[in-house]
Amino acid sequence: MTHQAAIALGQSLRVLATDPEESAAQIAADVVLGDHRRLADLRRVVDGATVLTFDHEHVPTEHLRALEEEGHRVAPGPDALVHAQDKLVLRRALADAGEPQPAWAEVVTATDVASFAATQGWPLVLKTPRGGYDGKGVFVVADESVAAELIERHGVLLAEQRVPMVRELSAQVARSPFGQVAVWPVVETIQRNGVCAEVLAPAPALPDEVATAAQELAVRIADRLGVVGMLAVELFQTPDGVLVNELAMRPHNSGHWTIEGARTSQFEQHLRAVLDYPLGSTAMTAPVVVMANVLGGAAAEEGWAGPSLDERLHHLMAHWPDVKLHWYGKDQRRGRKLGHVTALGEDLDGVRARAAAAARYLADGVVDPAFAFDDEH
16 A cells, blocks of 8 residues: 555655565565565665665664664664554653553563552553554453463563543554654544454544544654654543553554545655655545455355355445455455455445445455345346
8 A cells, every 4th residue: 555655656665575475565566575573684675775664563673773874764763663662662751751641560470460450450451562463462361360371471561551441542643854744633443352443534523622632642752752654643532531552653554544535645644754755635535434444254264155255346346336445465364454445425324334334245245234235236
C-alpha cells in the first residue's frame, strides 16, 4: 500500500524482504532479500537511498544508530523508534512527560507482581516489553501462580492495571522533520481475540472535547519523541478520559481506512513526511468510513470445498460494488490478516453492515442473510 502511494508521488521503493513471496516483494521492482536483524542486509537496502523507513518496529535500534553514523537518513530515527519497540521505555517516557497512561510497574519476580496487584487489584495485565503485536505477548493474569509461570518463561515483564475501559481508540498523526503535523479524526478500533477486526471513522458518539484531547495528546507525543513519519497512538477510553496503550511509528492497521476515506491516506502522508514534503489534507471523503479486516477463516483451511478466492472476489464486487477491497497476496491461514475492505456512506449501521458482510464472505464464504445473493450472483 505504501508502494501504491509512492507511484503517485513519482517515487520508487526498495523493499527488504525475507522471501520473494512476501506481499511487498511481489509488486516492487527493487527487492533486496535479507533479514532486518542483519546490519549487512540493512546496508545493502539503504545503499543509495534517500531515506530508510519501516513497516514494522523490529529493526534493532543499534543497527539504525550505526546506519545514522555512516551518514544514512533514518525516519523515524532510533531515538524515537525505541518507544514503539520497548513498552517499558515508552512507559518511562510518558511518566516523565506527565501523560495519561495506566498504572504500571516493571516486574522481575512473582513477588513484584503480587506487590503491584496489592495496590491495583487482580486481574492485571502482563506484557512482554518487546516483540508483541496483535495480542501476542499480552496476558491477563488473575493470580500469582500464573504470574510466576510467565516470569519464569519471559523474565522481565511490564505489569499494568487492567483499566475500566469503555472502548479502544486510535489517534494518528504525521510529523515532518521540521515539525509540521497533520491529524486524522480519532477512530474506534474493534478487537476480536486480540486482533483488530474493524475500524470505525470517526469514533461514533465521541465527545468533541475527548476527540480533541486525544489528537492533542498524539501531537505532543510526536513532538516530544521527535517522530518523523506516521505515529499511531493506541488509546483506552475510560469514564475519565483517554490513556495511552501503545505506539506504532509507521502506517498502522487503524489507518487503512484513509486510502478511500481521507483526502490523503496514511501511506502517502508517511512518504510525504519522511521525504520532508508538505503534508496533505486529512479531511474525510464521507461522513462515515468503516474498514473491516479479512481474517483467515474457513476458506483458508485445508480441504475447503466452498467457492474459490476468485469466485468470492467476483461475488463481492458484484454484490457490494461500493465496497473497496485490498488483498495482500499472503498465504492463507486461519486468523491471519489477508486483506481488508472499506465501505463509505452516511449511516454508520448500514456502512458497518456492508463492510462486515463483505469481509465475512471473503473469510468464510458465508453470506449474511441481510445481503442474500440473487441467482445471478
